Structures are given as C-alpha cells and as structure tokens.
Amino acid sequence: MPELKCPVCYGTVKVPEDALDGELFEHEECGAQLELVTSNGSKVLKLAEEVGEDWGE
Amino acid sequence: MPELKCPVCYGTVKVPEDALDGELFEHEECGAQLELVTSNGSKVLKLAEEVGEDWGE
Amino acid sequence: MVVVVKAGGRVLQKNMETIAKSLAGMSGEGLVFVHGGGDVVTEYSKKLGITPMIVTSPSGIRSRYTDERELEVYVMTMAGKINKEIVSAVQRFGGKAVGLSGVDGALLLAERKKRIIIVDERGRNRVIPGGYTGSIRSVNSALLTTILEGGFTPIVAPLALGTEGEILNVDGDQAASWIARSLSAELLVFLSDVEGVMVGGRVVERLSPSEALELSKTVGPGMNRKLALAGESVMATVGKALITSGLGEDLLSRIRASQGTVIQP
Amino acid sequence: MVVVVKAGGRVLQKNMETIAKSLAGMSGEGLVFVHGGGDVVTEYSKKLGITPMIVTSPSGIRSRYTDERELEVYVMTMAGKINKEIVSAVQRFGGKAVGLSGVDGALLLAERKKRIIIVDERGRNRVIPGGYTGSIRSVNSALLTTILEGGFTPIVAPLALGTEGEILNVDGDQAASWIARSLSAELLVFLSDVEGVMVGGRVVERLSPSEALELSKTVGPGMNRKLALAGESVMATVGKALITSGLGEDLLSRIRASQGTVIQP
Numbered sequence A, B: 001m002p003e004l005k006c007p008v009c010y011g012t013v014k015v016p017e018d019a020l021d022g023e024l025f026e027h028e029e030c031g032a033q034l035e036l037v038t039s040n041g042s043k044v045l046k047l048a049e050e051v052g053e054d055w056g057e
Numbered sequence C, D: 001m002v003v004v005v006k007a008g009g010r011v012l013q014k015n016m017e018t019i020a021k022s023l024a025g026m027s028g029e030g031l032v033f034v035h036g037g038g039d040v041v042t043e044y045s046k047k048l049g050i051t052p053m054i055v056t057s058p059s060g061i062r063s064r065y066t067d068e069r070e071l072e073v074y075v076m077t078m079a080g081k082i083n084k085e086i087v088s089a090v091q092r093f094g095g096k097a098v099g100l101s102g103v104d105g106a107l108l109l110a111e112r113k114k115r116i117i118i119v120d121e122r123g124r125n126r127v128i129p130g131g132y133t134g135s136i137r138s139v140n141s142a143l144l145t146t147i148l149e150g151g152f153t154p155i156v157a158p159l160a161l162g163t164e165g166e167i168l169n170v171d172g173d174q175a176a177s178w179i180a181r182s183l184s185a186e187l188l189v190f191l192s193d194v195e196g197v198m199v200g201g202r203v204v205e206r207l208s209p210s211e212a213l214e215l216s217k218t219v220g221p222g223m224n225r226k227l228a229l230a231g232e233s234v235m236a237t238v239g240k241a242l243i244t245s246g247l248g249e250d251l252l253s254r255i256r257a258s259q260g261t262v263i264q265p
C-alpha cells in the first residue's frame, strides 16, 4: 500500500495499490478530503474541491 | 391480360397479370374508379371510395 | 400584429444559430415559429432500425408514410429533440420561447386518411391503409393567443390531434398556413433553401394570390406546396406571404425588407 | 389555488389511463403535472445502442449518468414521447393540457455539476466529470401562471436550462417541489407505487415537516428524496404535501381525501 503526502498537513496517507485517478480519500489526521491525480506521470494527492453529489432524473 | 367485370356498368375491364390488391383502375367506358380486391380467393373489382392523397411532413 | 415563420429541417440544420438569433430578435413581437425536421426523423428511424417509406401520390407529391413505430420516432424527434433545441437556442440569444406541438392545447386538429392512394414502385396507382399522417382541419388558437399575450414566442412542432385523440404527423408548411390564417397574421414567411420562387433562373418578386395558385401547378415539388399555401392563406385572412431563403446571415433584414417572392393581393 | 402532482415513469406506465383521466378531472383547477420516465429513457438508450450508466453517490442516491448522447435520448423521450402521450391522453378525457419542459420559457434554471462524486464498482469514492444533469436553482413561474390563467393544465417534463443555456436532465421530484414552492401551491402530491411512507409495514399517516426531514434519513432510496422534498416544500410556501399511491382506480378520491402520508405543519 503506497504512502503519499497530504498536501494540507504534510502527513502520510495510505492509498490502495489499485487506486484510480479521481478516487477520494479523507485524511483522518487533518480531516482533508483528498483526490488522487496523476501529475507528471506520478500519483499525488490534491485537495478535492468543487464536487457535489449527482442529481438528475 | 385477365378481364374482370365493372361493378358499375357491368362492362369488361382489362387488368394486368401482375396486378396487386389495392391497385386502382379507371374504367374508361363509364369513368368509374375501381379497386382490385381478393374476394373468396378470386380477384374482383369494386368501386374505390374514401381515398385521398397522403399528407404529412 | 402576428408574424408566422416556418423553416424546414434542412434550413435549420444548416443555419440554426442565425435562425435562433433572428427569432430572438423578433421575440415578443407576436412571432410564431413552425419547424420541420423530416431529415432528422429519417436519421433516427435508421438508428432505430426502421426503414422509412416514402410514398408518392398520383399528383406527384412525395411524403413519408408513417406507421406506428415511425410515428413514435417522429414525435420524439420533432416535439423532443428539434423543438427543445430551437427553444434553448432562442433563449440563449435572449428570446422568450415556448415549445409546443399541435397536440398541446388541441392546437391543431387533423383528419387521418383511412386509406390513401400511392403510385407504387411499378408506377401504378394503388390503395393502401393510411398511416399516422393527418390533414389539418381546424386550429384552436386560444393557446397561441394566451402564450403570445404572455410575451412568449411559440415554437410549434408539426403534430396534430386526430379525431380519436391520436397523435398525427402533419405537414409543417400546412401547419404554418393554418396557424397564420387562424390568427389573421400580417405576414406568413416560408424560409426555404432558395432565394424565392424561381422561374427561368430568376426570383419571381411579386405574385397575386391567384398567380401563386396558378404557378404552384408548374414549379417543382416542395415549392409547389408552399406557393399554393401562400396563395390560399392570403386569399383568406393573411396580409402577405413571403417565400425567401433561410440561409445566410441577414435573415432579419431579408424578412423586414420582404426580399424574395412576395404574395400579396 | 394551485395543486402540483408528480408521477414517475413506472407509475405512469402501469396506470396511464387512470392518471390521464384523473388529471382531466382536475384540469382547469390550477393543476400542474410533472412526470418522470427514466425507465423509458433507458429502453430507448438501449435501442440506440447506448449503455446507460447508473451512478451512486456516497450518501446512497442512485442516479443516471447523462453524457451528451444520453441527454439527446433523454430529451426525445421525456419532452417528446412521454410528454406528448400524456398530453394527448389527458385531452382524450376532456382536459385542456399543454406539454412543457423546464427549458420552455426558461421555466427551470439549473446548475450543472462540473465534477461529481460517485461510489465506483469497487465501492470506493471517486470524482468524475459531471454529466448533463443539473440541480435546480430557480423557477420562472411566469409561463406557468400565463398557461394556468388561460385555463390549461401544464404537463411538465423534467428538463432545465443550465447557466450556459444548455439543456440539462433534472430530477422530476425536485422539479415538482420547486414548482410547487414558486407557485405557493396549496398541495404537492407525489404519486408513488406504494400507499405512502411505510414504517414497520404500516403507512405513516401524518408527519410534520421536521419529522419528514428526520424520517427521510432512514427510509429507502426514492422515498427518502420525496420525503425530504415534501418536508422542505411545506417548510417553505407549500400548504400541504401528500405521498400516496398512483396505482388503482380511485386516484382522484385518494387525493381529495388526502389518503396516504400527509406532511403538514
């Protein structure tokens, strides 16, 4: 299970091997909602923002 | 070319071998608009009525 | 003052943005817009595995034969896709548009042909059961008046209610003409893909209603119907009819300047 | 006096004739009808070779994910097929109905989700680009008022205009609730396929708006949304909400007698 850096508290976040881009993780230590993205070919976590639940018929 | 009876003037109407049900013939002798139909297994002519041109988009 | 504008599917596909912008510019001035869209219906029929059947009447008028499955696609495409695309486009340009069909408020009442005459593939006249197409018999203009008075522009899809309450496919040109007559429109505009009625390679600029009816017997299919309807409308209650191009950028000025073929007493 | 009634696609498919007859019976009394029809959209998407994608939000709300092609089918099915079928059926029973969608007259304005959170097939939360679905933000009731004052019954398909003038898919229950609030409706009715809100095998007969909101957190999907919207509507400007069955023959008397779950202060 890879360990990535939390961009909010700089702590460590454990992410599953098979995690996909867009996958969300709440960092328990700081409460931040984090999103997995690929940046320059490597997986990093960024703060998730501007997301909501889907609505529609 | 089969000859059928005109139901209006009782004259003779010549109809092509390959005529289909619904096909229309004007009987020149009496001017009647006639429709070919199958009745009890044989082809007969009846007076065509209540038909118009198609309209629609 | 009421102006009724009709555009067919081909013109709309080629020039949707300009048409929507022009309609938005005339919105609130008593404008009623009627659209076609037969080509898009054909496209979706094909996608759904339905082969469209085009029939030709003994007088040479070609039209789509509409069975139950085709009617369904017709309603979805005309009153759903095309109508709402126009409505949203007009509103993007600041107009206040309301999509309707002849079914809504029993706006258009039509008679369905129980049996129709077609010229079959061997060129012979034959009677077949009529499809779900109708010939318009009356207009309930109450709904149109209500919506126009509310400051909205009705965008009308060519559907009608049959005598048994069933939905029917009706000709868009016919729908526009009936609506214009029922509202005693000042102007009825047919937007076509040519500059006007062409005779000898030139646009005929002006025709009386009776000249329009006469000429309708000799011009090509499509235009013959528009010309006859234009003549009949002006003979009834419509002030003036205009057959002009729906292509190009200057649509609004073409209409305001009556460029094209004008049918007027 | 305004009454807003909402029925989903499943109830409509099962009981179309009775519903149309009941709507005709209430026509002219300030009735607004909002319909769903997700199942029919799915059916046509399949026919057109589009695989519908259903997404589940982290709070357990399942909804259709609408890409551009699906939106097209959605518009055709909702605003075309289903809407015009209801309109023609209501008119067969003597009502005066006008089919609309949230796009017409800019009736419903919605915000599109640029990005949405879903629970993916592995049960994990993930962000994906938002489809063509919207969350309603405002209602322009001018068109509804115009049409109601004209004596017609609006039949509303759950579409809305997005902030860039694009057409969006919105939830029918949400549409009904927003419309009821904007018109300060006396009554908002959700026609469901059960007798009312069930707790312990029994219909809950009466709830205050805050009890409705509380209970909405524990009842099953579908009903949770209706219950929350019913509570919020009555907390705002709506007199009373009713969640009842849209099946069976006695629809009109069920509504008039407020049989089912009543949400009232």
Ligand SMILES: [Zn+2]
Binding pocket: A006, A007, A008, A009, A010, A011, A027, A029, A030, A031, A032
């Ligand atoms: Zn952290």
Ligand SMILES: [Zn+2]
Binding pocket: B006, B007, B008, B009, B010, B011, B027, B029, B030, B031, B032
């Ligand atoms: Zn004879």
